[in-house]
Amino acid sequence: MHGSFLITIKKMKDIPVVDVNIAEQELKAVEEVVKSRYLIEGKNAREFEKKFGQFTGSKYVSTVTNGTCALHLALTAMDIGPGDEVITTPFTFIASSNSILFNGAIPKFVDVDPETFNLDPNKIEQAITEKTKAIMPVHIFGNPCNMQEIMEIAEKHDLKVIEDCAQAHDARINGVHVGNFGDIGSFSFYGTKNLVGGEGGAIVCNSEEVYDKIQSLKNHGRDPKGGYNHYRIGFNYRITDMSAAIMNVQMDRAEKILARRHRNGNLYRKILGEQKFLRLQKQLPGHQMSDYIFAPVINDPSITPQDLIKYLKINHISSRTIYSVLSYEQPAYQNINNFYMARVVNFPDYSKTHCPNAEHIARNHFELPMVSSMTDSQIDYITETLLKYFTER
Ligand SMILES: Cc1ncc(COP(=O)(O)O)c(C=O)c1O
Known part of the structure; x- marks a missing residue:
């Protein structure tokens, strides 16, 4: 025996x-895009945005290249800049806090709740200073953060909230999809996520003004209605229609x-x-x-x-x-003064940061x-x- x-x-x-749930439909959809010769962000991205809006219950959806630039765009749209502090968790993929650093803003790491593994709302207020501009809760492993308490703190201190929902497709609080509690929700469709696009990302929000800003920022600061006038310094964070085609089919099979x-x-x-x-x-x-x-x-x-x-x-x-190495423990953070933004921003000495629950x-x-x-x-x-x-x- x-x-x-x-x-x-x-x-x-x-x-x-992990595995990737891909079927014949995704293959066909990509083939169609390639055959059409319209490879840039187009009809598939528009269809996906409609479906993802219905799925999340969000008024506005904008596809982007990946979840990292979704976070970067979100912070930029909220005017988070050099020297501003953003409260976030160290128990996450490094992209969460890196996106804060891209703008010269300072990730302020707050410990997690030992039970939910998410940012502990009871520890947020003591980390707020006059430089704090935003909170970035990360729904880690797809477990929704305590958004009610986080939003109460944000409202009290007039802070923006950018939800990192990269891992949280179909994570809901009393039926409401995450991403709809803060000012902006950011999603990833990286090749191993619940729903994939190869690379791919999306931003959700419920404010037309924020949406318009994102639409412009993701396309070199252009007027989203077209033309070659650039009204702000933006980026190229557009998606390809091949990725969008996969995401579009994934929504049908979601x-x-x-x-x-x-x-x-x-x-x-x-x-x-x-x-x-x-x-x-x-x-x-x-x-x-x-x-x-x-x-x-x-x-x-x-x-x-x-x-x-x-x-x-x-x-x-x-x-x-x-994540056996927390974000602030990463060599890049331990040597943060090597980062080019350290020429203009005084970053904290992350060797002194300790979050015992996260560790x-x-x-x-x-x-x-x-x-x-x-x-x-x-x-x-x-x-x-x-x-x-x-x-x-
Ligand atoms: C929590 C978290 N935030 C941000 C990202 C970045 O997303 P992307 O890989 O699509 O850039 C990821 C993962 O991939 C993630 O897991």
Whole structure:
């Protein structure tokens, strides 16, 4: 019995951590664009914007090249500039705080809530100074931040709010899609996200004035209605219609793709929710995660993620830690004076920044497969194998 189990394990293919849900329709859509010879942002981008607006319930949607420039555009549209401080989380992909630095603004890192892994609203007010201009909450792994409390603080101190929703397609609070709480919501359609475009991004907002500014900024500051007059210094952050075509088809298939993600997340939460060895990311009441990444924290100080990942690998389950180095710990931040903006801006010494909750999560989390094609029995196999590690050591 034992022998045959080992043989089965040996023959098994590794279950990947992520997959990309692409079908024949995406292929056809790209082929059509190429055949049309209209490769630049065009009809597919317009169709996608309409569909994404319906999906998120946002009045205005603007496609952009990727999620990083969506954040950069959003901050620029909010007039965030050199020396301004923007409060954000260090437990995220580096693009979140990098986009703040692009304009010479200063990322002010605030610790996360140990349960939600998101910016802790109770720690925001003490970080506000006369230079603070905005808050950038990041819905990490697709778990919606406590937007009610964040918006109350923002309103009290007259701060702009830019939501980083890169990982949060279909993350909602009481049915309202994230991205609609702050001034601007920024999305990524990077090739491994819930909904993909290869590269790709989108900005959502509910103000016509902000939308017009974004439409102009993303196209070299031109009048969005056309012509070669440039009214502000802008960028080329347009999308190609090949990427937009993929995103457009993904919107048609979104219900199915996202249902698989939610099923995976719900199953994991049901099976692993009560285990004392693990701390799962907590959803606040009325909050729906996007189920982009499922990454619990190990609750046993004698176990490292590295050991657990090795064990899972032997058992053909791919796993990894994703943000084991926090943004302020990255070499680029530890040497921030090498950044050209340091010639005009006094950046803080990030070696003195410490966010203990974020540091704990960074060192102790690991990712489980979130593959849309996973079967129930594969999820059973993953969870049983994982629990064995804690109970049979
Ligand atoms: C939280 C977060 N913010 C921003 C980005 C940047 O998006 P993009 O890769 O599309 O530039 C990403 C990821 O890719 C992300 O995960």
